[in-house]
Amino acid sequence: MTSQELRKKYLEFFREKGHMIVPSSSLVPSDPSVLLTSAGMQQFKSYYLNEKSPYGENVTSVQKCFRTSDLDSIGDESHLSFFEMLGNFSFGGYFKEEAIKYAHEFITKEMGLKIDYVSVFKDDSADGISEDRDSEKIWKSIDPSLKIVKAGKTDNFWGPTGSEGPCGPTTEIYVNNVEIWNLVFNEYYKDANGKYSLLKTPGVDTGMGLERLAMVSQGKNNVFDTDLFQPFNFFTFLGRDGRIIADHLRGSMFLIADGIKPSNKGAGYILRRLIRRIVVICKINSIPLESLISRVERAINYYNFYKELPINKDKIIKEIKEEVNEFNKIIEKGLNEFFKKYPEMRVEAITPGKAYKFHAVKIIHDAFYFHQTFGLTIDIIKDLAKKGGHIVDEDVFNREFQKHQQLSRTASVGMFKSGLADHSEQAIKYHTAAHLMLAALRKVLGKHVSQKGSNITGERLRFDFSHPEKMTSEQIKLVEDAVNEKIQEDLPVKMEEMSLEEAKKQGAMGVFESKYGERVKVYTIKDNSSQASSESPFSREICGGPHVERTGLLGKFKIIKEESSSAGVRRIKAVLS
Structure with missing residues (x-):
């Protein structure tokens, strides 16, 4: 049976049982407490709280869902990020007995599949939620020989979606040792403080992954087949x-x-x-x-x-x-x-007779750098490690990453004082290019040039500077060449913290109309001629950052427009390619 036929069969089965078919809602939920739609019941959440449903008491749908909690498991037989959820829901129309009987009928009679076993909620003394004996009795009345497994809150209690909402015990159906259908009985409401109370009208919320149903009904070993x-x-x-x-x-x-x-x-x-x-x-x-x-x-x-x-x-x-x-x-x-x-991340050869060294790799000081400069997310780094037969110490990575994020936030307020619209790796490159360009402008036009403002996005650099007249095409070319020369030299970008007074003594440029603290960050780019001498560096500025570590990462610099911004102030727009 094709997936298209499965969708149709499911919806028609419940339509004949008195359910209205409701289209899938968007993956972008109306509930601000969740990032993406992760369950079929989300669009119906308010109807479990006594808001009148415009669709009646019983509905069914095929809902688009997205979950990020299983990203590490994707690639196995059954886990997915995006999936389709077949669901039937009741807001006071029926409860456990009808829901379980409908599920049993659909799986065994409509689909002709054999249920291996089902699970029911055991109990949770900590929250005062009692064992679900009703579901156990209903299953036994349908099939006395059916195997029933009891499990606690981790496995057989679902919800709420978001920080608070309806939730309750579940009973799960397994076919070919795969959990294919989860029946949730919304008996409780969990508030923002974690306290549970009984709902005035209990409801039913079921979800069956279309991909898993297709896998067992089509006789495949995994959802990807x-x-x-x-x-x-x-x-x-x-x-x-x-x-x-x-x-x-x-x-x-x-x-x-x-x-x-x-x-x-x-x-x-x-x-x-x-x-x-x-x-x-x-x-x-x-x-x-x-x-x-x-x-x-x-x-x-x-x-x-x-x-x-x-x-x-x-x-x-x-x-x-x-x-x-x-x-x-x-x-x-x-x-x-x-x-x-990190050469230890590479795939290691297995030598016969020699024990294989399996170890956790600690990505510590460079976590933020590799993420910001090259976009290597934790998912990517873990994939690279797994290729080499290793694991990543994710806790260390996250702690280091968060530490650098906090430093970056501290160095900036709202839109960063440096003019960055975001912290993307491309915006960071443009930020470093702005430092090179200011130095080049002062070299070509004169020392009267100072920064008057900037706006930097991931697409382009906009830079305002003091200069009384329009730049000639020759001057623009000289500035471009000077910047590209420093990019080609792949110069290191060095950051030091010092007092504001010391920064001024060292000749650091700054927007001195701004209010700096007593201690500031100073970014220096020394060209090859001044690396081993006391000559002034090519660029030295007071700046909150962030910047790339070397100029060679920037690509080719090109000025696309030079125009007047205001009296005595010119504006340049430039791009990197």
Whole structure:
């Protein structure tokens, strides 16, 4: 039975049982306490709290869901980031007996599958939630020979979605030793303080992953061999790495179709992590990046159940292509530098008769640097480590990363004083380029030049400076050449903390209309002629950062516009390529 037929069979089964079919809601939820829609019940959450449902008491749906909690497990037989949730819900219309009987009928009679066993909630004395004896009795009345396993809160209690809301004990159905259906009985409300109270009207919230149902009904060993991943079978033959590509590419399509764009915040950062992980896996497996877009186009046409995909086809392709191309510009150098720094991450040969040394690699001082400069997320670093037969000490990584984030936040207020709109690696490159450009402007135009303002994004640099007249084309060329020369020299960018008085003594440039603290950060770029001498450096500025570690990471600098900003102030717009 195809996945399309499974969707139809499920919805029709519950429509005949008196349920209204409700379309999937967006992956971007209306509930501000959650980042993405992770369950079928989220769009119905308020109806469990006595708000009247416009659909009636009983509904059914196929809901698009996205979960990040299982990212480490993706690539095995059954875990996914994006998945489709078949669900039936009741807001006071029926409860445990009908829900369990419907589930048993659908699995055994409609699908012709054999249930291995079911699980029910044991108890939780800490929260005063009693054992679910009702579900156990109902299952025994349906099939006295059925194996029933009892489990505690970790396995058989679900919810709430977000910080508070409806929740309750669950009973889970296993087929071929795979959990395929989870029936949640919303009897309780958990408030923001963690306190449980009984709901006035108990409800039913069930969820069955379409991919897992397809796996057991189609007789496959994993979800990636089902027809749902047919557009991506070019990748899935590669094993775990190929499965990750297939999962992340499929998830990215649906996120973009629902209005999410790659960014460094919230759901946009999740999307960016997915796409960048794909790029790295393609690189280390010699998979052409061009193959990604052709598979996306196939998948958009294949998943015709979701009309938002073809409607947003151009946008999906554009966002994926741009993120892939942008990351591809820096990742090669990033991987080379990473393996140079951590050679133990490389794949190690196994010598017969010699014990294999399995160890945890500590990514400590460079965690923030590799993330900010090359976009190596923790997911990517863990993948690289796993390739070499190692594991990453993730706690150490996260502590170091958070420490550097805090330092960066302390050095800036709101939009950073340095004019950065965000902390993306491209914006950081433009920030360093601004320092080089100011030094070049002073060299070409004279020492009267000082910074009057800047606005830096991941796309371009805008810089205002004091100068009484329009620059000539020759002067613009000289500034460009001076900046590109320092980029070619791959000079180190050094940061020192010192008193404001000492910074001024050393000739550090600064926007002295700003209020600096007693101690400041000073970034210095020494050219080759001044490295081993007492000559003044090419650039020295008081700045909150952040910056790249070497100028060679910037690419080619180009001024695209020079114009008047105000009386006595000129404005330059420049890009890196």
